[in-house]
Amino acid sequence: xxxxxxxxPPRTGDGPPDDTGCTVLxxxxxxxxxxxxxxxxPELRGTPVIIGGGGRSVVLSATYxxxxxxxxxxxxxxxxxxxxxxxxxxxxxxxxxxxxxxxVMATFRSVTDRVEPxxxxxxFLDIAGAVRRLGPPTAIAQWxxxxxxxxxxxxxxxxxxxxxxxxxxxxxxAKPDGLLVVPQAEVxxxxxxxxxxxxxxxxxxxxxxxQRLGLHTVADIAHTPLDTLRRAFGEATGTxxxxxxxxxxxxxxxxxxxxxxxxSDETFAADIDDPALIHRELLRLADRTAARVRxxxxxxxxxxxxxxxxxxxxxxxSRTLRDPTDVSRDIFVAAIxxxxxxxxxxxxxxxxxxxxxxxxxxxxxALQPRLDDPDHGWREADRAVDQASARFGAGAVRPAxxxxxxxxxxxxxxxxxxxxxxxxxxxDLS
Numbered sequence: 001x002x003x004x005x006x007x008x009p010p011r012t013g014d015g016p017p018d019d020t021g022c023t024v025l026x027x028x029x030x031x032x033x034x035x036x037x038x039x040x041x042p043e044l045r046g047t048p049v050i051i052g053g054g055g056r057s058v059v060l061s062a063t064y065x066x067x068x069x070x071x072x073x074x075x076x077x078x079x080x081x082x083x084x085x086x087x088x089x090x091x092x093x094x095x096x097x098x099x100x101x102x103x104v105m106a107t108f109r110s111v112t113d114r115v116e117p118x119x120x121x122x123x124f125l126d127i128a129g130a131v132r133r134l135g136p137p138t139a140i141a142q143w144x145x146x147x148x149x150x151x152x153x154x155x156x157x158x159x160x161x162x163x164x165x166x167x168x169x170x171x172x173x174a175k176p177d178g179l180l181v182v183p184q185a186e187v188x189x190x191x192x193x194x195x196x197x198x199x200x201x202x203x204x205x206x207x208x209x210x211q212r213l214g215l216h217t218v219a220d221i222a223h224t225p226l227d228t229l230r231r232a233f234g235e236a237t238g239t240x241x242x243x244x245x246x247x248x249x250x251x252x253x254x255x256x257x258x259x260x261x262x263x264s265d266e267t268f269a270a271d272i273d274d275p276a277l278i279h280r281e282l283l284r285l286a287d288r289t290a291a292r293v294r295x296x297x298x299x300x301x302x303x304x305x306x307x308x309x310x311x312x313x314x315x316x317x318s319r320t321l322r323d324p325t326d327v328s329r330d331i332f333v334a335a336i337x338x339x340x341x342x343x344x345x346x347x348x349x350x351x352x353x354x355x356x357x358x359x360x361x362x363x364x365x366a367l368q369p370r371l372d373d374p375d376h377g378w379r380e381a382d383r384a385v386d387q388a389s390a391r392f393g394a395g396a397v398r399p400a401x402x403x404x405x406x407x408x409x410x411x412x413x414x415x416x417x418x419x420x421x422x423x424x425x426x427x428d429l430s
Contacts, residue, residue: 006172006173006194006195006197006198007173008170008173008174008180009190009193009194010193011186011190012186012189013183013185013186016138017138017181017182017183017186018183018184018185019136019137019138019160019181019183020136020183020184021162021184022137022138022160022161022162022181022182022183022184023126023127023128023131023137023162024124024125024126024127024160024161024162024163024164024166024167024253025124025125025127025137025140025141025144025158025159025160025167026122026123026124026125026158026159026161026164026167026168026170026171027108027122027123027125027141027144027156027157027158027171028121028122028156028157028158028159028168028171028172028175029104029121029122029148029154029155029156030064030154030155030156030157030175030176030177031061031062031063031064031067031176032061032097032120032121032154033051033060033061033092033097033121034049034050034051034061034062034063034066035063035154035155036093036096036097036100036154037049037051037061037090037092037093037096038063038090039153039154041090044088046065047063047065047087047088048062048063048065048066048068048069048071048084048086048087048088049062049063049065049066049087049088049089049090050062050063050066050071050077050080050081050084050087050088050089050090051089051090051091051092052077052080052089052091052092053077053091053092054077054089054269056076056077056078056267056268056269056270057076057077057267058073058074058075058076058077058267059071059072059073059074059075059076059077059080060073060092061073062080062087064176066080066084066087069083069084069087070083070084071083071084071087077089097120098120100152100154101120101121103151103152104121104148104152104156105117105123107144107147107148107151108123108125108144111125111127111130111134111140111143111144112125112126112127112129112130113255114126114127114129114253114254114255115253115255116253116254116255122171124164124167124168124253125144125253126252126253127140137160137181138160138179138181141158141160141179141181142179144156144158145158145179155176155177156177157171157172157174157175157176157177157178157179157180158171158174158178158179158180159171159172159173159174159180159182160179160180160181160182161181161182161184161187162182162184162187163187163247163248163249163251164249164251164252164253165200165244165247165249165251166182166187166190166191166247166249167182168200169182169191169194169198169199169200170182172198173198187247188222188246188247191218191219191222191244191245191246191247192217192218192219192222192245193217193218193219194217194218195216195217195218196210196211196215196216196217196218196220196221198218199218199221199241199244199245200244201240201244202241206233206237209232209233213232218244218245219245221241221242221244221245222242222245222246224242226238226239226242229241229242260357260359261300261355261356261357261358261359262289262292262293262296262298262300262355262356262359263285263289263304263353263354263355263356264285264288264289264292264353264354264355265285265306265351265352265353265354265355266281266284266285266351266352266353267308267350267351268281268349268350268351268352271310271348271349271350272348272349273346273347273348273349275340278339278349278352279336279339281352282305282332282335282336282339282352282354283332285335285352285353285354286328286331286332286335286354287328287332289331289354289355289356290326290327290328290331290356291328293326293356293359294326294362296359297361297362298326298359298360298361298362299324299325299326299359299360299361299362300324300325300326300356300357300358300359300360301320301321301323301324301325301357301358302318302319302320302321302356302357302358303318303319303321303330303331303334303335303338303354303355303356303357304316304317304318304319304338304354304355304356304357305317305318305335305338305339305352305353305354305355306351306352306353306354306355307339307342307344307349307351307352307353308349308350308351308352309347309348309349309350310348310349310350312350314351315342317338317339317341317342318338318357319334319337319338320358321334324358324360326362331354331356335354339352
C-alpha cells in the first residue's frame with residue numbers, strides 16, 4: 001500500500017461492527033524503528049525524530065511528527081534534514097530492533113501457529129483456530145495490541161477482516177495506534193468509498209495513470225470493464241486491480257517460513273577505489289553476516305556479494321561452497337575471492353554487501369570434516385566471540401583488522417569501544 005495516509009471511510013452499518021468470519025489479522029507496528037529507538041528517550045515522544053546515519057545514508061524510519069514535514073523511509077538523510085531541520089537524529093540500533101521483533105512474533109505465536117511475517121514489524125495472523133479459545137476476533141486483536149504495548153513499550157495498528165488484502169488495508173487506515181474491523185457484509189461498500197491511491201500496491205504512478213482515465217475512487221475501478229483495465233495496465237495489473245476493487249483475495253495466511261538469505265551491506269561516506277579499504281569493509285560485513293546466520297541457528301552454502309558503483313550501476317556475484325557453513329572466515333574468504341575476481345582496478349565504489357544464501361537449519365547440515373582440520377578451529381573461535389558479544393555487547397571482540405581503525409561506511413551508529421581481546425578471521429589487512 002502507498003505510504004500516503006488515508007482516512008477510513010464512514011461505516012454504513014449500525015452498532016459495533018460484526019466481526020463474524022473476520023479471522024485474518026494484519027498487525028503492523030507504528031513507526032517501528034522510531035518507536036523502538038524512543039523507548040529509552042521518552043522525552044522525545046511527540047517530537048520530530050529521524051532514525052538514520054549521516055552523510056549519504058538514508059532514512060530508516062521517522063516519527064509521525066517528522067513525516068508531517070515530508071520525511072519518508074529510504075529518503076536521503078541530506079534531504080530529510082532539509083525538510084525537517086529541527087528533527088532529532090538517532091542512529092539505528094539493529095540488535096534492539098531484532099530483539100523486539102522476536103518478542104512481538106512470540107506474542108503472535110501465542111495466539112496462533114499460523115503467522116506469516118512480512119518484515120520485522122508486521123505480520124498476518126490466521127486466528128480461525130483461536131476464536132473458541134480466546135474469544136471473538138476483535139477481542140483477540142485488542143489483546144495483541146495491549147500485550148505489545150505493555151511488554152514492548154511500542155504501539156501497533158491492527159486490521160481485522162476476512163481476507164489478507166482487506167486486513168492489510170484496514171491496518172493502514174487505522175494508523176497510528178488503532179484497530180479497524182471490516183465486516184464481511186460491508187467490504188464492498190467500505191472499499192468503494194476509498195480513493196484509488198489507498199489500494200494495496202497502487203503507487204503514485206499507477207494512481208496518476210488511473211486518474212488520467214477518470215478513475216478516482218475504487219468504485220470507479222470496479223465499474224470499469226475488465227478489458228479496459230487490461231488494455232490500459234496490462235493483463236496482470238488490470239486483472240489485479242479489478243479483483244481488489246471487488247474485495248477478491250483468495251490467498252491464505254502461510255505459516256512462518258525461515259529466512260532464505262541473510263546479509264548486510266553498507267554505503268561508503270564517499271566513493272572509494274582503494275582495494276585494501278574495500279577488503280576491510282568486506283571483512284566487517286562477512287563477520288556481521290556470519291554472526292546473524294549463527295544467531296538464526298542456520299548455515300548456508302552460497303556466498304554472494306553486491307557492488308554498487310559511483311554511477312549507481314550494481315552487480316552481484318555468488319559462489320557455492322563445498323559444505324554449508326556459518327564460519328566468519330569461510331564467508332570472508334569467499335567474498336574476497338568474488339570481489340578480486342571482478343578485476344575492478346580502481347573503480348569508484350559506492351556500496352558493498354555480503355549475503356549468505358541457501359540457508360538450512362544448522363542441525364540438519366551434514367558437515368564433511370577435512371583430514372587436516374584441527375580439533376578446535378574457526379568455528380569454535382566464532383562461538384567464543386558470540387558468547388563474549390552476548391555478555392559484553394556486539395563489537396566487544398572483533399577481527400584485528402577492524403580494531404586498528406573505525407569503519408569507513410555509515411553503519412548508523414558511532415564506532416563501539418574495542419574490548420580487551422581480539423579474535424576472528426582475516427588477519428591484518430591494514
